[in-house]
Amino acid sequence: MSRRPTIADVAALAGVSRATVSFVLNDRPGVAAATQQRVRAAAKELGWTPSRSARSLSTGRAHAVGLVLSREPELIGTDPFYPAFMAGIESVISETGDGLMLHVCRPGDEEATYRRLDSDRRVDGVFLTDLRVDDPRLALVAELGLPAVVVGAVEGGTQLPTVNLDDRPVIRHAVRHLVELGHRDIAYVAGPEEFVHARRRRQAWADALTEAGLPAGSVLAGGFTAEGGARATQALLARSAPPTAIVYGNDLSATAGMAVAQEAGLRLPEDLSIVGFDDVPLASWTLPSLTTCRADPTSWGRAAALALVEVIERGTAEDVELDPATLLLRGSTGPAPVRGASA
Known part of the structure; x- marks a missing residue:
């Protein structure tokens, strides 16, 4: 055919009405199996597929x-x-x-x-x-x-x-891991406070410190962004007694935090331990590779x-x-x- 095939062409080749073609190719019930097979074979032979706009009109859906x-x-x-x-x-x-x-x-x-x-x-x-x-x-x-x-x-x-x-158990696990490594000053760089999941992760970190018998740690806003993670890390490291470990609300802020710490002359993990969240592809390629929580x-x-x-x-x-x-x-x-x- 020199022109683009239409639903009428499919109907003519299959020997059925245009309505039947529409029913078959929109998976509507009520058409015999043999007829369905004939319609699909005709559509395939002609290389015809329904346009999205026509399909939406026939089904009442936007798809x-x-x-x-x-x-x-x-x-x-x-x-x-x-x-x-x-x-x-x-x-x-x-x-x-x-x-x-x-x-x-x-x-x-x-x-x-x-x-x-x-x-x-x-x-x-x-x-x-x-x-x-x-x-x-x-x-x-x-x-x-x-x-x-x-x-x-x-x-x-x-x-x-x-x-x-449920992202709370893995945050508690991360804190327990740090406590087992001897860390007692574990800070947290949090996501936006208005987000439910950001609050849950921050609360899980606080609960884990309590469970470990440690005092409340420092919390700074990171906003789930690289810029926020960098600023929060700079503020934590500028303290007279900076934390020995920092847990971040996501990997983006954590990788920025790693760069800030290394720029300040700290060795990771000898001077500072860092944990992220998400396990983005970059996390395994940082130097050192990032300990993180995989949420998939x-x-x-x-x-x-x-x-x-x-x-x-x-x-x-x-x-x-x-x-x-x-x-x-x-x-x-x-x-x-x-x-x-x-x-």
Whole structure:
């Protein structure tokens, strides 16, 4: 054929109506198996696939799922969590023929973004990530009737399906590891206080110090960014009695902290031990390699996508509890230095 084939061409070759072709290729019930086989064979022979717009009209669906990230656009490229998370999503929706619509909006524009996605019928459902304390999005998606899956735990619970990974045990494990190495002054560089998972990790660190019989440690904000991690590390090392170990809310701030410490002339781990969180690909290539907590964002994305597809198709899905994060011991942690010893 010199022109692009159409649904009418498929119908003519298969000897059925255009409606039957639409039913078969949109996986609707009620078409005999032999007819389905004939239609699919005709479509394959002609090299015809339904356009996304036509498919959306026939099914009443957008065939896309949404991920809205509320942060400054220039910060998106610096966060290694989301590329892996989105890869997990894509591994699922590539099989369903759906697409992922990513929206990056500045803080304050979030509600308008969700309302626009819903009113324009751009997506069939959304992922809610970076849960905040008293997060207004939970009520918003309920008001809109927009299918949604929550990625992470919600304080006080929610009626929406959740995909969660408990990150508290691994933080306590990291602190115990440092205590066993002789560290008694273990500081923490925290993520944004409004994020539920940032609060949980900080609280797990504080609880572990209490369990070890140690006094409360120093907490500085790092914001989950390299710049924040660097500033917090500089402030901690400038103290008259700096900590001998620092736990960071994520790997990005931890790797920046490592660079700051080494620039200050400290040896890792002889003078300072450092622990991160996430296990981004760079973590095993730093010098020394970074001891960190592996949370596997790809598996988060995959599980969240499976749950959202189920919510879209069936109206509900079971909560999913992923395997807990694990501590990966590498070169950035070692025995506590003896105070007053020469380098």
